[in-house]
């Protein structure tokens with residue numbers, strides 16, 4: 457569990473499409489979206505990977521803010537069956553009936569299955585089951601209009617069953633819970649996480665060009681970027697990014 461960073465959610469954006477993936481664990485998501493100049497009215501889609509607290513509880517606040525928003529088109533909220541069921545359950549117990557009714561004008565819940573593709577103009581989203589042994593979780597592959605691809609593996613290690621989907625992605629987002637050299641301190645493998653070196657090795661094997669490491673421990677935030685980048689680069693020939701909260705990566 458982290459207390460000093462919010463690195464479980466992100467926005468993917470180009471000229472015509474804005475996607476929010478996960479929402480962190482609380483109402484900090486609303487500040488972060490403000491600071492990033494992302495208005496809820498301009499979101500084209502919202503995808504929630506799984507039901508853990510650090511990913512879904514912020515979604516309740518996003519829903520709360522959507523009720524008050526000027527949004528005219530319903531926002532598609534994508535998630536697998538357990539995500540949609542859980543979010544609706546929390547909302548039904550925490551929103552007044554009137555608020556819940558108002559929300560239904562602002563969102564449309566879209567339950568997705570393993571391998572399903574949806575399209576937003578020329579952007580393709582493909583959802584895939586990451587085969588987590590803890591909680592059902594989906595990752596997403598986004599294909600941009602020019603054919604460039606970004607695969608988000610969610611917050612657990614890659615499973616070879618998803619090789620076909622993510623191989624040769626231009627961008628790979630991968631959790632890196634800690635450094636390989638610190639594995640005896642944090643025991644990442646016991647809690648279904650991997651290290652910066654593991655992520656780098658995977659990215660090299662999959663032939664990706666850009667590796668984004670996120671979802672880390674927070675005990676060495678000041679030096680994290682340099683340390684994690686250095687360890688991943690020892691085994692990966694592409695470019696490594698270890699974004700701090702609110703950092704933008706341009707491409």
Ligand SMILES: [Zn+2]
Pocket residue numbers: 464508510511611671
């Ligand atoms: Zn998580």
